[in-house]
Amino acid sequence: MKVGTKSLLVGYHQFLLHPILVAAAWWKLYGFPWDPRLWVAFLIHDWGYVGKTTMDGVDGQQHPFWGADVMRRLFGDDWGIFSLLHSRTLAKRYSCPLSKLGYADKLAFLYYPKWLLKILYALSGEGEEYLKNNNMTDWDEWYEVAAKNNRKTLKGAHDGTV
Numbered sequence: 069m070k071v072g073t074k075s076l077l078v079g080y081h082q083f084l085l086h087p088i089l090v091a092a093a094w095w096k097l098y099g100f101p102w103d104p105r106l107w108v109a110f111l112i113h114d115w116g117y118v119g120k121t122t123m124d125g126v127d128g129q130q131h132p133f134w135g136a137d138v139m140r141r142l143f144g145d146d147w148g149i150f151s152l153l154h155s156r157t158l159a160k161r162y163s164c165p166l167s168k169l170g171y172a173d174k175l176a177f178l179y180y181p182k183w184l185l186k187i188l189y190a191l192s193g194e195g196e197e198y199l200k201n202n203n204m205t206d207w208d209e210w211y212e213v214a215a216k217n218n219r220k221t222l223k224g225a226h227d228g229t230v
Contacts, residue, residue: 086114087107132155135151156221
């Protein structure tokens with residue numbers, strides 16, 4: 069089974085746990101998510117990882133397109149863009165700001181207990197890829213860098229750019 073699929077089944081993007089934490093992060097950043105379209109976005113924004121051989125490689129970077137296409141078909145172009153731009157990589161590629169979903173997604177990372185993330189990353193194989201991509205061997209060191217990067221991204225959620 070490919071790492072992207074494993075991520076959705078037993079890893080960081082686990083199809084029930086991750087959307088709940090993204091919703092909790094949204095609530096913290098923007099208030100309770102009353103709009104049902106938000107709940108659909110929380111649920112499916114990362115489902116494009118199914119069948120991907122990498123998380124951060126060329127194929128993994130394409131994962132937002134699946135959820136964006138579904139959101140566009142269901143709710144219109146703005147919702148497709150909202151979902152697509154949850155990715156820092158794609159927002160940067162298209163010279164667009166990260167969407168509010170992206171900020172909630174990055175805060176959700178910080179909501180996972182560190183011990184649980186370590187287990188989920190080990191079960192899915194994501195952790196091995198992230199360590200290799202960052203030329204690191206120590207998971208705790210990698211976690212601190214990732215948490216710092218997400219905190220840095222979150223500054224944009226409060227400086228008027230969303």
